[in-house]
Amino acid sequence: MSSGRGRICCPSHPDAPLVDDCHAGDQICSECGLVVGDRVVDVGSEWRTFSNEAGNADPSRVGGAENTLLNGTNLTTMIGPSTSGGGTSFNETGGAVYKNRQTMSSSDRTLVNAFKEISNMADRINLPRTIVDRANLLFKSVHDGKNLKGHSTDASASACLYIACRQEGVPRTFKEICAVSKIGKKEIGRCFKLILKALETSVEIIKTSDFMPRFCSNLGLPAIVQRNASHIGGKAVELDVVPGRSPISVAAAAIYMASHASENKLTKKEIGDIAGVADVTIRQSYELMYPRAAELFPSDFKLIISQLPQR
Incomplete structure (x- = not known):
C-alpha cells in the first residue's frame, strides 16, 4: 500500500521498515507481517544446481567468468544431447548433427594452463589474489612478446610468481617457490633474469x-x-x-x-x-x-x- 507521498508502506505502521521476500516476490511489514507489495524481482539464483546428482543434466546457463587476459575471451559453444527423447541431435546413422565448437586457440590454452599453475602454486603457500593477478599479467606480457621461447610454461609461471611476490612487497625465496613448483632453482632463476630484461621492469631489493x-x-x-x-x-x-x-x-x-x-x-x-x-x-x-x-x-x-x- 502506498502513502500520500508515493512510498509503499504499511497502513498500520507507516514508519516500519519493509522486508523483501525475494522468493515469494512480496514486501512484508516487519512489525505486523502484512504483505504491502508484490512483484519484487528475485535477485537470487534461477535454480539450484546438483550436477553431481543429476548426471550430465546441468541447468546452468552460463560458464565461468570471462578472463580479459585471454585473446578469445574463452568463449565456447557446446551442443548437448537431446532431452526431448526424439534424437534430434543425431542423424539416422547415429552421428552428431551439430559439432561442438571450441574457439580457444593454442595461445589461449597455454595462458589458461599457466594461470592454473600460478593459482595452484599460490594456494600452496597462501598467497593473496593480488599477487596471483600480477603474476598472471606478467606471464601474459611475456607470452605475447614471445620472450621466453625454449623455456617451459611451468618455469615461466614460477618466475612470474616470484617476481610478483617481490613487486607486491611480500617476497618469497627461490627455495619456497621451488617447493611448490615442478621446476628447479636454476631454471627459475634464468627465466627470472630474462623476464626482468624483456619487460624492462625491476623488483625491490630484498631486506x-x-x-x-x-x-x-x-x-x-x-x-x-x-x-x-x-x-x-x-x-x-x-x-x-x-x-x-x-x-x-x-x-x-x-x-x-x-x-x-x-x-x-x-x-x-x-x-x-x-x-x-x-x-x-x-x-x-x-x-x-x-x-x-x-x-x-x-x-x-x-x-x-x-x-x-x-x-
Missing part, C-alpha cells in the same frame, strides 16, 4: 626485515625475540658486518643469535629448515656477526656475551 616476521612466526618465537632479530639483522647490514651475504642467510643468523640470547634457543638446523638455508651458510654469517654482537643488539637489551655460542 632481512622482509623475511623476519614469517620465519619467526613459523619457528614459534615470541615477539621480543622477533624484535631483537630484526634489529640485529638490520644493524648487521647497516654496519657492513656481513658483506656479500644474502639477506636470507643474514636473517637466519640474526634469528640464531637472538634465540640464544633468550630462553627460546634454536639450532641452526631448525632455523635452516624454515629459512631454506644450509647450516654451514648460517654458521658463516653468524661467525662474522659474533665479534660485534654487542653493537648489533638493541641498546635497551642486557646482553650477556657468554650466553652466545661462538659458532
